[in-house]
Amino acid sequence: KNQVEQSPQSLIILEGKNCTLQCNYTVSPFSNLRWYKQDTGRGPVSLTIMTFSENTKSNGRYTATLDADTKQSSLHITASQLSDSASYICVVSDRGSTLGRLYFGRGTQLTVWP
Amino acid sequence: EADIYQTPRYLVIGTGKKITLECSQTMGHDKMYWYQQDPGMELHLIHYSYGVNSTEKGDLSSESTVSRIRTEHFPLTLESARPSHTSQYLCASSGRIRQGTGGELFFGEGSRLTVL
Numbered sequence: 001k002n003q004v005e006q007s008p009q010s011l012i013i014l015e016g017k018n019c020t021l022q023c024n025y026t027v028s029p030f031s032n033l034r035w036y037k038q039d040t041g042r043g044p045v046s047l048t049i050m051t052f053s054e055n056t057k058s059n060g061r062y063t064a065t066l067d068a069d070t071k072q073s074s075l076h077i078t079a080s081q082l083s084d085s086a087s088y089i090c091v092v093s094d095r096g097s098t099l100g101r102l103y104f105g106r107g108t109q110l111t112v113w114p
Numbered sequence: 115e116a117d118i119y120q121t122p123r124y125l126v127i128g129t130g131k132k133i134t135l136e137c138s139q140t141m142g143h144d145k146m147y148w149y150q151q152d153p154g155m156e157l158h159l160i161h162y163s164y165g166v167n168s169t170e171k172g173d174l175s176s177e178s179t180v181s182r183i184r185t186e187h188f189p190l191t192l193e194s195a196r197p198s199h200t201s202q203y204l205c206a207s208s209g210r211i212r213q214g215t216g217g218e219l220f221f222g223e224g225s226r227l228t229v230l
Contacts, residue, residue: 004156009154034219041223041224041226042223042224043120043204043206043221043222043223043224044157044204044221045221046218046219046220049218089156089157101159101173102159102219104156104157104158105156106154106155106156107154107156109154
């Protein structure tokens with residue numbers, strides 16, 4: 001069964017600190033992996049998209065890594081800000097699937113305290 | 115900034131009422147989707163469309179229906195709302211697939227439905 005597991009479920013850090021969120025997946029065959037940020041009561045917003053051949057991709061203070069061999073991805077947030085408080089969702093797509101067949105994780109709820 | 119809009123953002127209605135959640139996008143995207151999201155849970159696909167007059171049910175069984183008469187418009191309708199329909203409904207759209215990646219998926223702000 002294709003699955004996407006995220007850890008931790010929730011995380012609290014102090015402003016200015018770094019953190020790393022994890023995503024493990026069993027989706028096969030693999031096409032791409034995306035990280036989304038979802039603020040409370042809002043729709044998800046794309047942070048990064050990575051294909052099989054990409055090991056790392058950055059978007060400002062967000063850096064995503066992908067190990068397609070171990071089927072693991074991480075999202076590293078540098079110098080956290082209060083506005084980083086949100087749910088971060090890992091989404092995996094399988095090759096040849098319709099775009100509607102995406103596999104979503106449950107998200108990691110990040111809270112940044114001042 | 116994605117140009118995809120959902121209305122209403124919040125709706126509280128009584129059991130048995132008919133409701134329609136509106137979704138419109140101005141990006142000319144062919145593909146549109148409806149997802150259902152409960153707190154702390156993953157998004158579940160309930161309907162999708164690849165173009166005008168094309169609609170399909172998603173992975174999650176839903177009593178809702180959709181229509182796609184115009185490219186930019188993808189409304190979702192519940193004929194008779196029940197408390198079990200209380201949830202967050204997210205509309206999304208995607209355009210042409212770029213080489214090496216799936217099409218970028220843009221989400222609306224969501225419609226929070228509460229059925230009493």
